[in-house]
Amino acid sequence: MRVQTKLGILGGMSLALIGIARDVDVSKLPPPSMRKDLTYQADIKPILDKSCIKCHGAEKPKAKLRLDSLAGVFKGGHDGKVIQPGGSSKSLLVINVAHLGDKDDWMPPPANKLKIPSLTSEQIGLIRAWIDQGAK
Ligand code: HEC
Numbered sequence: 392m393r394v395q396t397k398l399g400i401l402g403g404m405s406l407a408l409i410g411i412a413r414d415v416d417v418s419k420l421p422p423p424s425m426r427k428d429l430t431y432q433a434d435i436k437p438i439l440d441k442s443c444i445k446c447h448g449a450e451k452p453k454a455k456l457r458l459d460s461l462a463g464v465f466k467g468g469h470d471g472k473v474i475q476p477g478g479s480s481k482s483l484l485v486i487n488v489a490h491l492g493d494k495d496d497w498m499p500p501p502a503n504k505l506k507i508p509s510l511t512s513e514q515i516g517l518i519r520a521w522i523d524q525g526a527k
Pocket residue numbers: 410439442443444445446447453454456458467468469470471473483484487488495496498499500503504505507510
C-alpha cells in the first residue's frame with residue numbers, strides 16, 4: 392500500500408513538472424494522425440505559423456515560448472518543456488491546444504483579440520503523430 396501511494400505521488404509530480412494538471416483526461420485527446428515521416432518544417436510549422444506565431448514568435452513571446460523554430464519548441468516556455476518526444480499525450484502543448492486541463496491554459500486563448508480559432512482535431516492529430524514520431 393505504502394509503495395503504491397508513493398508511486399501515485401511520484402506520477403503526479405512528474406506530470407506537475409511539465410505543467411500538466413493531474414486530472415487531465417487524456418482519453419479525450421483527438422487520435423494521432425496515421426501519416427508517417429512528419430517533420431516540423433513541412434507539416435507542423437505551417438499550423439503554428441497560422442495559429443500561434445502572433446503570440447509565440449520573436450517579438451515578446453508569451454510565456455517566453457517561441458514556436459517559430461524547432462529549437463524554440465524543444466526549449467519550451469517559462470514553465471519548462473512543452474513537448475515530450477515519443478509521448479504526445481504527456482505533452483503540455485498538446486493538452487493546451489486540445490482544451491484539456493485548466494481553461495487559462497487553452498491555446499490559442501479562446502477569447503483572443505486576434506480572433507485566431509482553435510485548432511481542428513485533424514491539426515491536433517498531426518501534431519500528436521509528429522511528437523510520437525520523435526518531433527523531427
Ligand atoms: C493571442 C495570443 C496567443 C496565441 C495566438 C497563442 N498563445 Fe500560447 N500562450 C499565450 C499566453 C498569454 C500564454 C501564457 C499563459 C499563462 O501563463 O497563463 C501562453 C502559453 C502557452 C503555453 C504554455 C507555456 C508555458 O511554459 O507555460 C503553451 C504550450 C502554448 N501557449 C502553446 C500555444 C500554441 C501551440 C498556440 C497555437 C496553436 C498558441 N499557444 C497560441 C498566448 C497565446
